[in-house]
Amino acid sequence: MLKVPKHQVAGHEAIGGNLGPLIDDSGRFYKPLQDGERGTKELAFYHSLSSDTRLPDRIRKFFPAFYGSQLLEASDGSGLRPHLVLQDLASNHLDPSILDVKMGSRTWYPEASDDYIQRCLEKDRTTTTVSLGFRISGLQIYENKESGFWKPSRKDVLNFTVDNVRLVLRKFVSSNSPVDSNMKPDCCFAHSVYGGPAGILEQLLELKTWFEDQTVYHFNSSSLLILFDKESLWEGRTPFAEVKLIDFAHVEEGKGVIDHNFLGGLCSFIKFISEILTDLNE
């Protein structure tokens, strides 16, 4: 039985009769192939990744597992449509807090259509994409059983300033309410979630070592999806905090050139996470 994901934080959503991803109870995430080149590009990327022997195992783990494609009834009622069959990254987390961070100081690329470039340029200039090399494109933070999740609207997220980003990255690992804007985030989970040998910072640094070398792919407009849940943290499960790469509808061949755009954004994001840990130590 397919259903609408409970923990989707950005992108096209299968609610209100729209086209969007679906999940099942076995831990699979079905992402409909988007129209035009976008869908075929993302499918081709996953196929190429599966057979790419150059990809080290320590890097493969950053991508959702890929189980091919399947024709399924689309969520918008338009009939059968091919879907990517992916690992549902939220399925092994109870009440996950999730951040979707769109990487790069530009989300457009020269091969795209003029109309697409114009739309991207506009969003890049009005968000932190240009200034920071990344923008938060969606999030949810689990508070507690009574209050559930704090999930700011898409419009509010698109309006995040640099200061908002700094604050949200602190709220993400805090125990006090993310809703109350007067409350200083206590960052009480920062050491365990961002720090430590299996924490987010280590994972980001490992990913960075690959981006410093790899010239095979250019990850235009792709995101880092960061997930953790308090339950796994308390139970000492590993990994309880994960960094994954998603959204490959605009990946291009790297043709021997470093993906400076993604790498620059990654370095900038790493700095923001490192600062939180440094501030705690001082």
Ligand SMILES: O=P(O)(O)O[C@@H]1[C@@H](OP(=O)(O)O)[C@H](OP(=O)(O)O)[C@H](O)[C@H](OP(=O)(O)O)[C@H]1OP(=O)(O)O
């Ligand atoms: O249509 P919208 O306004 O929801 O824009 C989508 C973006 O949502 P946003 O407004 O930034 O929250 C959406 O951004 P997120 O993935 O939500 O960060 C994508 O940029 C999407 O483009 P594409 O599918 O990657 O080509 C964008 O879709 P397209 O406009 O390219 O179809």
Ligand SMILES: Nc1ncnc2c1ncn2[C@@H]1O[C@H](COP(=O)(O)OP(=O)(O)O)[C@@H](O)[C@H]1O
């Ligand atoms: N494999 C996955 N498992 C769980 N959730 C996912 C997965 N891929 C994407 N998502 C969720 O869906 C959202 C949108 O995904 P994305 O691939 O960027 O779609 P779009 O192409 O519509 O922008 C992400 O922010 C995340 O919440």
